[in-house]
Amino acid sequence: MDPAGGTPQGTGTSALARGLCAVGNAARGLGRYLEGVLGADKYRVYLEHQARTHPGVEPMGEREFWRDYTDWQEKNPQGRCC
Template identity: 45%
Template sequence: MAAAIAGHLRGLVRFFRDVMGEDAYRKYQAHHTASGCSGPPMTEREFWKEKMDRQDHNPGGRCC
């Protein structure tokens, strides 16, 4: 019973991390590797800076 509850809680945490975009850099790295890009991938710091800059220039449907 406790193992099932722990499993559900881990799934819920994973869901919220996905919704909040916490796994965006990991997905970027996987895409970079799979697409065969010739250059090195951005560092995590470079990735988040570029992502925030892009959102600031193209706000789209953000609420804030």
């Protein structure tokens, strides 16, 4: 232990810092989960797909993507809450 009574010397980060890091990681994970459930990650997934399968082709902008996606949903209704 250090003379001030804190964490042992040479152990790196404190327990508080490790705890805050764990909380931050959990919050980011929860955010990604909720984005997936709510569909907010669809544009990011679209961009990843475009880059992987159609390199060199410019993807739609975000506004154009969402307009196209909602038009597609209207033409192809599926089980959804709204």
